[in-house]
Amino acid sequence: MSDLPKVFEDVEKMQYSLPMKYYRDHISYTKTLQLIKTSANGSWKTGLLVKERILGIGTVTIYDPETNTYAALGHQFSDGDFSDILDLTSGNIYDSEIIGIKKSTNGTPGEKIAEIDESEPIGDIDKNNQYGIYGQVDKIPKKEGLEVAKIEEVKLGDAEIWTVMNGSQVEKYKIKITNLKKQESIEPKGITFEIVDKELLKMSNGIVQGMSGSPIIQNDKIVGAVTHVLVDDVKKGYGLYIQWMLQEMK
Incomplete structure (x- = not known):
């Protein structure tokens, strides 16, 4: 992205337009980009929104110590400026600490506020799709493992979500599972x-951004991950069955 200004240094010879090649859904397109010269300082503008990287807060759901693979979020990693699933060329995951919570209100979900330690990545991102992010991980704190529940084992009623609301300490919080969909193939919610x-x-008045990926635990088994908040009633949300996340890890 730092090379973009150099493209416009000799723009007067290009007759105010540039050939541009871009990719969408792995298909190559060629278009002509029209340039606009500003009256304020004579600089040239493209009208493009260009980002070198995006950054977000989420939760690792499950980790396999035998293969050093992980699954997180339970939904695609996206950016507010782009509506489609991002075709990421590469990515990393990092340690972070939660330093504050912006509470949710009905109609406006809140968020975790975090400090991210970008000095050293703890893993990479190989896959980003509507069921989460997946990749290899180098450094995860050692914890006692949990059994994985099959879809038919998940029941209505009491359960927990495990998530971090302050610092880096994982805490357990009570939830009620109110509805379960019978799914024969991978689907969200x-x-x-x-x-x-x-x-x-x-602390939060409901589900906040950054809880995505938080494990849902029932009867000492991991059954799913928090994925979405019901915007009109922020105390309610949706989860993805852990069976589908394990399928995506393979």
């Missing part, structure tokens, strides 16, 4: 739940 934990509601 198979689990519907509501936060009932008073402490969590006091």
Whole structure:
């Protein structure tokens, strides 16, 4: 991206337009880019929004120590300026610490506020799709493993989400699973739940951005991951069955 200004140094000879090649859905396109000269300082503008990278906060859901692979988020990693799933050429994951919470209100989901340690990545991103981000990981704190629940084992009623609301300490919070979809193949939003934990509601008033990927635990088994908030009722949200995330890890 730092090379872009050099393209326009001799723009007067290019008759105010440039040939441009771009890719969408892995298909190559060629277009002519019209340039506009500003009256303020005579600089040239393209009208393009160009980003060298994007950054976000989320939660690793599951990690396989035998293969050093992980799954996170449970939905695609996206950017507010772009509506489509991003075709990432590369990416990394980093350690972070939560330093604050912007509370959710109905109609306006809140968010975790974090400091990201970009000094050293702890893993990479190989895949970004509507079911999460996936890749290899180098450094994950060692924890006791959990059994994985099959879809038919997940029940309505009491469960927990495990997530970080302060610093880097994972805490357990109570939820109620209120609806379960029978799914024969991978689909989003198979689990519907509501936060009932008073402490969590006091801190966040509901689901906030950054909780995506937080494991859903029931009967000492991991059953899914938090993926979406119901915007009109931020105490309620959706989850993806863990079985589908394991399928995507392969």
